[in-house]
Amino acid sequence: MENIQDRFNSLWHKWKNDELTFNEMIEKIKSLFVEDMGFANLDIDRKRRRGFPEAIMAEGKILVDLKKIIGKLFDRNEEIVLITKVKKDIAKELCDDFPDLIYKERAKVLYYQEKVPERLGKISLITAGSADIPVAEEARVTAEIRGSYIEPLYDVGIAGIHRLYLNREKFQNANAGIVIAGMEGALPSFVAGLVDYPIIAVPTSVGYGANLNGLVALLGMINSCVPGVSVVNVDNGYGAGYIASMINRKIEGRG
Amino acid sequence: MENIQDRFNSLWHKWKNDELTFNEMIEKIKSLFVEDMGFANLDIDRKRRRGFPEAIMAEGKILVDLKKIIGKLFDRNEEIVLITKVKKDIAKELCDDFPDLIYKERAKVLYYQEKVPERLGKISLITAGSADIPVAEEARVTAEIRGSYIEPLYDVGIAGIHRLYLNREKFQNANAGIVIAGMEGALPSFVAGLVDYPIIAVPTSVGYGANLNGLVALLGMINSCVPGVSVVNVDNGYGAGYIASMINRKIEGRG
Amino acid sequence: MENIQDRFNSLWHKWKNDELTFNEMIEKIKSLFVEDMGFANLDIDRKRRRGFPEAIMAEGKILVDLKKIIGKLFDRNEEIVLITKVKKDIAKELCDDFPDLIYKERAKVLYYQEKVPERLGKISLITAGSADIPVAEEARVTAEIRGSYIEPLYDVGIAGIHRLYLNREKFQNANAGIVIAGMEGALPSFVAGLVDYPIIAVPTSVGYGANLNGLVALLGMINSCVPGVSVVNVDNGYGAGYIASMINRKIEGRG
Amino acid sequence: MENIQDRFNSLWHKWKNDELTFNEMIEKIKSLFVEDMGFANLDIDRKRRRGFPEAIMAEGKILVDLKKIIGKLFDRNEEIVLITKVKKDIAKELCDDFPDLIYKERAKVLYYQEKVPERLGKISLITAGSADIPVAEEARVTAEIRGSYIEPLYDVGIAGIHRLYLNREKFQNANAGIVIAGMEGALPSFVAGLVDYPIIAVPTSVGYGANLNGLVALLGMINSCVPGVSVVNVDNGYGAGYIASMINRKIEGRG
Amino acid sequence: MENIQDRFNSLWHKWKNDELTFNEMIEKIKSLFVEDMGFANLDIDRKRRRGFPEAIMAEGKILVDLKKIIGKLFDRNEEIVLITKVKKDIAKELCDDFPDLIYKERAKVLYYQEKVPERLGKISLITAGSADIPVAEEARVTAEIRGSYIEPLYDVGIAGIHRLYLNREKFQNANAGIVIAGMEGALPSFVAGLVDYPIIAVPTSVGYGANLNGLVALLGMINSCVPGVSVVNVDNGYGAGYIASMINRKIEGRG
Amino acid sequence: MENIQDRFNSLWHKWKNDELTFNEMIEKIKSLFVEDMGFANLDIDRKRRRGFPEAIMAEGKILVDLKKIIGKLFDRNEEIVLITKVKKDIAKELCDDFPDLIYKERAKVLYYQEKVPERLGKISLITAGSADIPVAEEARVTAEIRGSYIEPLYDVGIAGIHRLYLNREKFQNANAGIVIAGMEGALPSFVAGLVDYPIIAVPTSVGYGANLNGLVALLGMINSCVPGVSVVNVDNGYGAGYIASMINRKIEGRG
Amino acid sequence: MENIQDRFNSLWHKWKNDELTFNEMIEKIKSLFVEDMGFANLDIDRKRRRGFPEAIMAEGKILVDLKKIIGKLFDRNEEIVLITKVKKDIAKELCDDFPDLIYKERAKVLYYQEKVPERLGKISLITAGSADIPVAEEARVTAEIRGSYIEPLYDVGIAGIHRLYLNREKFQNANAGIVIAGMEGALPSFVAGLVDYPIIAVPTSVGYGANLNGLVALLGMINSCVPGVSVVNVDNGYGAGYIASMINRKIEGRG
C-alpha cells in the first residue's frame, strides 16, 4: 500500500499545481483519515499513526451499531479486528454474522486476525488470584495479536509469596511485565522490586466489602513505594496488553 | 391568551375595588400558578416565567401518577408535553393511552408538540463516542422542540482528534455548543479551545472501572483549563438542550 | 491589523509559488500562533480564535516567570492583560514593575485595558452571602473588561429569600446570570426558577464542617432540579464571567 | 399495668429482705427488659424508656425471623406493632400470617394499632417532588400512629417555589416540620427560613447522575445556611416521623 | 412595637386608597424587611418570622465588613447581637469598638443582650470528650441567650460509659438534648436510647487519622440505629443550640 | 509426617553431597510448597507456616475452577477444607460432587473437617442486630473448626444497650471477642470499654441510605475512641474468626 | 488495695442494712468510678475493668486542662501516667510542672511509671520505611510500659523485601506483631503471610500525592488478601501497642 505521507503530499501538490481545487483536496484528505458512518466516525488512520488499528469496546454499544462497525471493518479488509468486553450472548450473535471472528470466553474478547504473527520478546503476565484471570486473558490476547510472547504465571499473590519466588525464572529476563491484582493490590509493587523492566499494574474489582470495586487496589498501586510501576484502569487488561506490546515491539525493533 | 400580568392586576384591582374579598382574590391568583393534583402540584406558570412549560421526569414516578399528570397536561391543552428518562415499556403504555405522544427510543424521550417550530440558530452537538449518543439525542429533542437548529457530530473523541478537526465546519459559527463525553471527559475542553461560543459540557456514565459512574468525567469538566465550559449533571442531556436553547433563542431574538 | 487567514493564505501561496521552502513556511506559520518563551508557550492566536486573549493565573507560578510573561504581553502591545488569583504582596511587586496594571484587591485580579469598552447587555450577579463577594468581584472584572454591564445583588441567600424577591427588578430582564453560593449552594436553583435566561452557578468554598471545601455546593448545583443551571469550578469567578460575557456579547451582536 | 419502677424496686427489696437470692433477682429483672429469642433480643423496655415500642426494619431480615419476631410481639399483646421497609411480596406473606396487620404500599409500612389515637398538634410534611412521596408516607404513618396531626404538602420544590408560597397556610403554625427532598436537597433550608419551628430534613435518593444516591442531598442539608434544620439518613421517613412526634407530643403535653 | 402585619396591611390599604403609588408602597414594604448595606442585605424581618434575629458568622468576613454590620445592628437597637466563630484577636478588635459585646473565649462567641432572660426548660448538653467543649459552649451561649436552662455533662464518652450512667439524673427529664462527639461519634445514639426526648447530634472534628475532619462522626450519627437522633453540621454548636431552643421554647409555651 | 525443615535440609544436603544437581534440588523444594494447577497455584505450605491451610473464597471463581481446586484438596487428603462466600445454588452443586462437604446456609460456608477438635478457650461473638448474624456465623464456623469455644450473643445493639449489660456474664472472661455491627458501627467500642481482651470489630453492610455499604461502620470502628479495637473488612466474618482463633490458640497453648 | 467488687458489695449491703440511704450509697459508688473535674470526668475505674489506666491524648486539649488532668492523676498516685501526641513545646511545659514525666521525642509520648515491669513475651514491631518510625515508637512505649518485650525491625518495606527475609529470625516466634506502613500499605499482608500470630496493621500518613493522608494505606490493609491482619487508625501507634500488649499479656498469663 502506498505510503500515506506520499498520498498526502501528492494531494497537496495536485492542489499546488491546480489539478484539484482547495475543497476537492480537503475532501480527499478527509477520506484518508476518517470513515464517517453517521453514528460513528472510524479512525482509519490509527494504524499508520499508532501501529495498531482502533479496537471496539462492545460495552455500551447496541447490537445493531456493533454489527455495522464490524461489517465496515471487514469491508475495509482490516488485517485485525478486535472487540473487547463482549458478553457471551452478544458474542454469539456477532459470530453468527461474522464467522471469521474468534471468541475467547474468559477474556470476553472477539477478534479476527488475517495472519498470526511470530511471537517475539517476552512479556511476563502475573495475577494475584485465579479470579483475576479474565483480565489477564484480555491482556494476553491483545498482546499476542501484536506479536508478543506472553509468559503467564497465575495465582501467586502475597498470601503465599513463595509461589512467586519459586517461579522466578518465569518472570525474569522479560521486556515488560503486566501484574494484575484486586483487594489491596500489592502484588505489582512486589514484582517491581525484583525486576529491571517496567511493570504495568492492573487493578481488578476482585474482592468485597470496602474494596470500592477496585478503587482501593488502584490507589494502592498508584501509591506504590517501588519505582517502575505505572497503572491503568480497573479491569483494563486491554490497555495493559497494549502498552506492554508497544514497549516490547520497540525493544524487538518492530515498533 | 390574555397576559398573566393583566389578569393578576385585574384581580388585585377587583380586590382594591371590593369586587372580591381578599381570600377570593388569593384563591383566584393561586389558580393562575398552580394546578393542585394532591400528589403533585403542577407549575402551570412556568411557561410565562421561563419560556417553556415544566417537563416531567419519568424515572422515580409510578405509572398511574405519570398518566394522571400527562392527562392533566393534555386537558390543559398545553402546546408542548415533554417526558424524559422513559424506558421503552413505560413509553409503550403511555403511548397506548395518549396516542399523540411520539417516542424517541434512543433519547428515551416522549413528547407532543402542537406545531413544529421553525429551527433557527445553530447549536453544535458533539459526542466523544457512539455510546454517548442517547444523551445527545435527549439534548437534541429538547432543543429542537424549542426551535433550535442542531448540527450533530458524533464519535469524534480525542483518541483520534483529527476526526474533529476535519469536520471543523460542522461546529464553527454556532451560537452555543453541547459537548458530551464519558471516561475522562476531555472533549469539551478541547472543543472550547477552538470556538468563540459557550460550551455546555455533559458528562456521561460511559466507561468502566474507576469512572465512578461519570463522576470522574464530571469533575474533569469542572476542572477544565479552558474558560468557556460549564457543566450539567451526568447524563443530563435535557438540561444541556434546555440551556443551549435559552442562549440560542436570546441570540435569535426569540427568548 | 491584517487578517490572520489572509496572512496564512499568503504564506501558503508563497510556498505554492516557491517563494518559501516548506520549512520556512511552517516557521512563519508557527510565529502567528505561538510565542515560545521556553518555560511557556503563549497562545497568541487566542484572541482571533476565541475573541479574548489568554488570561494568566498567578497561583502556582513563580514571580520571575509571571514577570516575564506579563512583560512579553506588554511588549506585544496586547489591548488587554488579565491576571487572576493574585495575592496582595505579589500584586504589589508586579505593579511596581508594570505601573499600568490596576489591582482589584477583593477580586484578587490585576489587569490592564487599553481603552474601556462601552458596557452593554445586562448580566445579573448575585451572591448568597457577603463572604462570596471576592468570587463575584472576579467575575465582575472579567465581564466588565469584555464590555458587559453587571448588575450586582449581594447577600440575598435563602435564609431570608425575601431579600431576593424584593430586589426582583435587579435581576429580571438580563441576558445571563451568575449566581454564587457556598454551603449547600441552593441559590442558583432558586434564581433559575424565576428567570428565562441561563444561570452560571459558581460554588464557593465558603462554609465550614462537612462542606468539603465547596464540593458539596458544587454537587448540589450539579444536581439542581431546575433546568437552566450550569456549573463551573469552586471559586471560579473568572470562568463564570467569561461564559456570561460570551453569551452577552452574542446577544448584543458583538460576539 | 403496674409501673416498672415499682416492680424493679419490689424485686430489689425482695432481695434486700432475703426473699430472693441475688441471682433470682437478676433473672427476674432481666425478664422485665429483654425477650431473648436466641437470634434476637427484643428490647421490651423501650416503650417505658422512650415512649414508643421498638419498630422492626424488614430489610436485611429473612422471612422466617420476621415472622417469629412479629408473632412474639402479638403474643405479648403489644398495642402497636410497626414494621418498616417492607416490600410488597413480603408484606403479603406477613399479612397472610397476621391478618391484623395493615399494609401501606407507598410507605412500605406494615402496622397494627390496638386503638387509633386522637391526632393532636400539627406537623407539616412537605416534599420537593412527587417521587419523594413514599418517604413522606413512611414518616406520616409513623407520626400518625403516635397521635400527631399531619398536614401534607407534596411536590412544591424550588423549581416553582410559588407552589410553596401560595400554600403558606398549610405549613404555618405547626409544632414541627418534616421536609423531604432529593437531588440538591434545597427545600428544607428554604422552608426553615420561613417558620419558627424545627425542621427535620430528610434527603432522598431521588435523582440521577452525580446525586450519589442521596448523599449530595444529605450533605447539602447538613451544610444548610439556615439555622433550625437537622438531618436524618437518606430515605429515613421513619426517623423523621419519630422525632417530629417526640417534639409534638412534648408540646401537646403528652410526651 | 407596632405589629408588622398591621404595618404591611396599612401600606397595602394606603395604596388601595391611593395615598401611595404602587412603587412607593413597594419601597416602604422593602424597608420593613431588608437593610441594604451594599455588600450585605440584613434580614431585619427574621426576628418576627423566626423568633430570633440573624446571627453573624465571623469566619470568612473581613474585619471592616464585620464592624459595619455590627454597627448597623447596634444602630437599629437590636435586643440581641450574636457573632459566632470569632477568633480571639478579631474579638479583641471588635470589643474595642463595641464595648457592650461580651466574648466567650472557649465558645468563640461574641454577644450582646439587652436583658438576660429567665432560663426555663431543661436542655441536656453532653460531650464525649473534653476536646468537644468549645462546640458545646457555642451551643450553650446560643441557647441560654434564648432563655433555655442548660444542664452540661462533659467528657462522658463511651470509653467509660458508666460516667454517663452514674450521672443519669443530669440528663433525664429534659425537653431536648444536644450530644456532641468526634471520632466515631457514637455517643448520641447511646444517649438517645435512654431518653424520651429528641437528640440533636453534633459531630466534631476532634480525632485524627481517618476521621476525615469529622465526616466519619457525622455519617456515623446519620446512620444511627436509634430513632430520635437528628444531625447538624460538624462543629455546628450554634445550630444545635438554636434547634434545641426552638423545641424548648415551644414546650415551655414561649415559642 | 516428616517435618518440612528436615525434608528441606535433607534436600540441601543431598545437593551438598552431590546426590542431586542444583536444578533437581530446586524442583523438589518447589513441590514441597506449591501445587501448580495452571490457573491456580495452591499454597500447600500454608498449614506449616501459619497453622491453618488456605481457605477458598468462592465469590469471583467459576464453578469448574472451584471443583478442580476442591478436588485437588481432597486428593491431597487435607484435614480441613473450607470454602467461604458460597451461594446456595453453588453449594448444592459442590455438595453433589463432594458429599463430605457440609453447608452452613446462614454462614454461606462449605467445609469438611476430618475430625472435630475439642473446643477450648472462650471467644465472645456479639452482633448489634439480627441482620448481622450471617457474618457472625461465618466467623463462628471458622473459629470452631480451629478448636475455639464460641459464646454467641446476638441482637444487643446500642438502641437498647441494657440487652448487653444484662448478659454481661456471656462476654466476660473471654480470650478474645468478635463484635459485629452495621449502620454506625458503635457496638465494638462499647464492648471494648468493658473488657480486658482484644476486640476484633467487623463492620457489615447492614443499613441503608448513607451507610455507603458498610464503609461508614468501618470508618467509625477505625476511629474508635476506645483502645483495644482493631478492624477487618466489611462482612469479613472469616477474617475475624481467623484472628480470634489465632489469639485463642496461643493463649490456650496450642498456637 | 481493697478489691472494688468487695467495696461495691459492702456499700450495697450497708444500704441493705440501712446503714446508708439509697442516695448516699449511689454517691459513694460514683466516687469509686469517676473523678468529676467539671470539664472532664476521669474514668478511674478503667484499670480494674481493662487492666490499664486511661491514657490522655494531648492533641485537641488546651494546656491548662492538660495540667489539671495530669495533676489529678499524680494526686491519685496512679502507677502509670501516659500522654500521647504531645508536641515538643507542650512536652517541655508539662515536664517543667511535672518533673517525673519522661518525654520520648520521636514517639511524642510523655509518661511516668512507678516501677519498670519485667518485659516478657515477644512482640515484633516492623516498619516499611524510616519515616514510619515515630508511629512505631509510640507503639513501643505503650507496649513496653505494659511489660512486653519489643523486637523492632525498621525500614524493611517491599521495595527490597529481602531486607525482611534476611531478618526473619527477628520476627519469628512472637506472640503478636505490629506492622506499620504508609503509601500503599502492603507490608502487613506480606508479614502476615509468613507467621502464625496476629498482625496489628497500622497505616501511616507517610507518602504524598493521592495517598489521601493514609486512607489509601488503611483501605489497602483492610482489604488484605491474607487472613490474620486487623487494622487500627492512621498513625495510631498507641492503639496497636495497646492491643498487642493485651494479647501478649494473656499469652504470658498476666492479662
Added chain:
Amino acid sequence: MENIQDRFNSLWHKWKNDELTFNEMIEKIKSLFVEDMGFANLDIDRKRRRGFPEAIMAEGKILVDLKKIIGKLFDRNEEIVLITKVKKDIAKELCDDFPDLIYKERAKVLYYQEKVPERLGKISLITAGSADIPVAEEARVTAEIRGSYIEPLYDVGIAGIHRLYLNREKFQNANAGIVIAGMEGALPSFVAGLVDYPIIAVPTSVGYGANLNGLVALLGMINSCVPGVSVVNVDNGYGAGYIASMINRKIEGRG
C-alpha cells in the same frame, strides 16, 4: 567489581565445603544485600537487581537521619546518589555537609553522579502548563542521570492545542513519553493519540477548587479513552522518569 552471583556461589560453596558454618554463610550473604543502620536498612542490592540504586525521598525524614543515610552512601562510594522532594533550606544544609551534591531547585532534587553518562534515546517530556514544570524537572533529572536524552516541550495544554501540533517534531520519534498535567489532566490522552510509543502520565496538584489536589487529574488519566497511557502518582516526576528510562535503556540495548 566481582559479580554478586559469583560471590553468592562462592559463599554457598564455602559452606558446602565446610569452610564456613551455616550461620557464618548467612551473615556474609546478608552483608551483600542490606546495610543495617538501625533506623534504616539500605537496600544495597538494588542496583544489581533493578539497574539503579535506591533513591532517597527527603520528605518525612528528619535532617539527622538524612545526613546519616547520605553519608553512608558516600562512604560506600555509590556512583549515584539521588535525593528527591528536598526543600531549599534542607538542600542547603545537606550541601554544606556534602559539597559534591548538586541541587536543582525547580526539581527539588539533590544528586551526585560520579561520571555523566552519554544521553541516548529520546524521551519526550511535555507539560500542560508552566506550573507543572517542577514535576517535569524532577522527571528530567531522574532520566538524564540514567543516560536518557530528554526533549522538553512545556506549556502546550489543550486550551491552545495548536501549540502542541506546531511542535510535533519535538515529540515524534521517541522511545517513550512523559506527559504532565494538572486540572482535568487531559493532555496525556491527547498526546497518546498521536504517537506510537508508551505515555507515562503524571497528574499534578496544579489547579484549584474541586481538583481534589490532583486526584481528579489522576482519575481522568486512568479513565483515558486512548490506549497507551499508564499513570503514576500525583506529582511523581521521579517515578515517571524512572519508568521512561527503563524503557529507553532496554530499547537502546543498555537496560
